[in-house]
């Protein structure tokens with residue numbers, strides 16, 4: 001093979017990936033196209049050799065190279081274009097990537113790996129590992145993208161921040177089986193309560209090693225990475241009990257389960273809102289995920305005994321991480337049947353759900369319905385299906401509900417309304433950020449339709465922090481009256497992100513299943529772990545706070561039987577706006593009283609944004625909070641990395657386009673952009689913020 005072909009292939013690969021595949025922001029930052037003769041990487045050479053020795057396929061392989069050569073010319077023309085903007089360029093790049101994936105699929109995985117080597121990633125092992133895992137799936141996804149529709153547009157917007165603006169497509173058709181009853185009210189409280197346990201984001205790391213580096217350059221530390229360890233002496237020694245840059249060591253996991261036994265041995269049942277596995281997405285295998293799940297659920301069963309535990313799938317509960325096809329694809333290059341069969345089997349075996357409920361979960365992406373108590377239906381969603389890091393969300397982008405999950409949710413809620421039953425909804429991720437806007441708005445509308453009379457609460461995890469979100473009726477001005485439901489975003493067990501581990505439980509009204517109080521208990525791993533270890537002590541778990549005592553207005557105390565209604569939380573947020581001490585308490589509890597809790601200074605954009613987001617239940621509302629905070633702090637610097645899309649071979653800087661110029665490019669889907677469409681500057685900020693990878697867990 002000639003050197004120029006190699007160079008061209010390499011450049012093509014660079015462009016293919018740059019334009020079309022990975023969402024690693026490091027890639028976006030560091031890629032500059034330099035098309036010059038460069039030797040193939042060992043990975044490519046090996047790949048090449050294997051395939052040509054394969055004999056039978058030599059002709060096919062030649063044909064692929066020929067194709068690559070031709071496609072390269074198209075890419076050159078594309079990059080030389082003076083007329084295309086960055087979004088059009090990205091979308092056309094998608095078409096090239098699709099051609100490549102369809103006709104030269106064998107080259108892609110090796111090419112992806114070599115790109116990691118070429119572009120000097122900070123963590124070559126992580127990049128290459130991720131590529132290896134995602135490669136085969138990306139080939140399949142490209143093959144199915146409908147590029148005459150909006151799929152390419154979504155892929156650009158979410159994988160290459162700044163290329164195309166984030167599409168603010170709202171649901172096109174939301175219809176409910178029946179209109180909402182007028183004056184729908186929750187039932188009156190009974191005055192009697194039960195306890196319910198809630199824990200989340202377990203993230204057990206079986207490879208955690210006390211004594212390893214606790215301050216490494218990986219996204220999780222406290223492991224022996226062998227030749228991928230950071231050079232030099234250990235900066236901080238990992239304690240036995242955990243560290244703020246590491247996932248959960250088994251010792252901490254067991255300590256948390258003991259804390260559950262200590263504080264809530266009599267809970268009526270428990271919720272686990274997902275994420276069993278560790279954060280090393282670049283190292284995991286199917287087998288690893290399976291075993292983490294088997295072992296962890298076994299432990300939960302062992303400690304909780306007869307207490308039923310209901311489990312939602314998290315983005316780290318699948319292989320590859322974050323990926324979940326919403327429906328069976330024609331070319332089933334990836335299916336989660338093995339995964340859902342596996343987990344549903346354990347849930348059934350542990351007697352957490354019945355065999356018919358488990359069957360439902362197996363055939364519905366791990367969504368299921370169960371009745372923990374008479375009068376209460378629990379609906380468990382798989383929220384991975386609309387997570388923006390799930391590449392399958394780039395397929396079927398013209399549809400509101402490709403997996404049918406929302407459709408099923410509506411039917412279940414209607415059934416409960418018809419039978420005067422109360423409902424809880426649980427899922428890993430509250431759909432308020434890093435979710436497709438369409439799914440997010442759809443979820444909010446559904447919650448609004450069936451609140452406050454049917455849905456008694458929404459429970460989630462994912463963000464590791466202890467937070468709550470007031471859901472308002474989208475058809476009303478935000479007020480105490482428009483507050484119709486609550487998302488309780490539970491704290492994590494993992495101390496990763498410098499936040500302490502925590503468990504949560506609720507007092508629940510026995511008849512209405514409304515939350516009457518919420519408690520969090522935590523152990524100060526961040527500051528005390530080394531001390532406990534040195535003194536042969538166990539972590540000391542303490543009740544951190546009770547929501548009722550903390551957020552109740554001392555001048556207008558609640559009736560003892562009254563639940564923590566959405567209005568209660570609305571008033572708490574309004575008070576935080578005036579009462580700095582109350583707001584500081586919130587921030588302290590958010591990180592589970594970690595000494596590394598973030599500080600939002602008085603009057604800062606951070607403070608405004610945080611307070612606003614406590615009442616923002618959709619991606620759009622969430623982003624508006626950011627825009628409002630930014631507009632009050634014009635000089636606040638955004639990270640430079642989002643300023644421009646990238647640099648082309650010719651050194652041209654591609655400018656980010658304004659959303660308003662993009663109408664019509666995405667297959668004629670009706671684009672509603674709320675009041676923001678006109679505000680171009682704000683749009684840019686919104687887009688950057690939505691794509692800010694901070695908060696991806």
Ligand SMILES: *[C@@H]1O[C@H](CO)[C@@H](O)[C@H](O)[C@H]1NC(C)=O
Nearest residue numbers: 146147148149150398667668
């Ligand atoms: C692709 O999208 C276009 C525009 O939305 C649509 O008309 C067409 O039916 C889609 N093709 C397939 C195969 O889904």
Ligand SMILES: *[C@@H]1O[C@H](CO)[C@@H](O)[C@H](O)[C@H]1NC(C)=O
Nearest residue numbers: 172173174175176177400407
């Ligand atoms: C909207 O959805 C409902 C229920 O799925 C369906 O019956 C109806 O035909 C749809 N309407 C439109 C305009 O697509």
Ligand SMILES: *[C@@H]1O[C@H](CO)[C@@H](O)[C@H](O)[C@H]1NC(C)=O
Nearest residue numbers: 195261262263264265266267
């Ligand atoms: C749990 O229930 C038992 C038996 O009713 C009771 O003795 C015990 O105090 C309860 N424990 C807690 C922590 O509430």
